[in-house]
Amino acid sequence: MGLKPTRIEVDELVLRPLVAGDEAAVATAMADPDILRWTAGSAVLRVPADRRAVKWLESRIDGWSRNNAVFAVADAATDVLLGSVTLRDVNRVPDQAVVAYWVSPAARGRRLAARALDAAARWAFTSPGDGGxxxxxxxxxxxxxxxxxxxxxxxxxxxxxxxxxDYYVEADGRRHDSHLHARLAPDPRPAERL
Structure with a gap:
């Protein structure tokens, strides 16, 4: 069945579906060691560096059709991609999804990830009748x-x-303990100004 691609505006940001035109910005992000280490995925790491952006995008541009809400976090004025927030496996477990996110190095330090993650969560908790x-x-x-x-x-x-x-396994086989975080629909919005 899939999900309906959605656009969310929050402050100077817009969360929107990824497009092929995001390739250059994704390529820049995929050059960052931290993004490669924590969020790129083994399929992306197995391809040559100059193909990583294409590989990363190919499974995400049409992610909505596979029940994954894959958002580009972009500057609202320029539409330049600054990061990504994904809600994957939507309703694989009833009324639940798993979240992932990253922000390009040049856009870090402005709390973009937290604001985008909060906006995506509020949309995910909104009733379908109201567009969520x-x-x-x-x-x-x-x-x-x-x-x-x-x-x-x-x-x-x-x-x-x-x-x-020992939940997280890096591409080189190193294992790390991982924190599990969750947010529920009835939880209060974050008190801290995002």
Whole structure:
């Protein structure tokens, strides 16, 4: 069945579906060691560096048709991609989805990830009659050593639920304990100004 591609405006940002024209910005992001380490995925890492953006985009541009809400986080004035927020496996477990995010190095330090994640969560919790997904729970995980991701999750209202031992496996086989965070529809919005 798939999801209806959606556009969300928040402050100076817009969350919108990815397009082929995002390739140059994704290529820049895929050159960042942290994005490669934590969010690119093994399929992207297996291809030559000059093909990583195409590989990353190819499964995400049509992600909406496979029940994955894959958003580009873009500058509202220029439409330049600054990052990404994804809600994947929407309703694989009833009324739930799993969240992932990244922000390009040049756009870091402006709390874009937390604001985009909060906006995507609010949309996901909105009833379908009002244009949302009507979900109840969103979860995410990150390696404990990825402290920036933990700060983003907490700022966006995702409470720490526990530690999953040796859950995250890097491309080179190193294992890391991971935090599990979640946000529920009835949870209050984050108190901190995003």
């Amino acid at each position: 997904l009507g979900l109840h729970r969103l979860s995410l995980d990150h390696a404990l050593v990825n402290e920036g991701s933990c700060r983003v999750a907490i700022r966006a209202g995702f409470l720490l639920e526990g530690t999953m031992r």
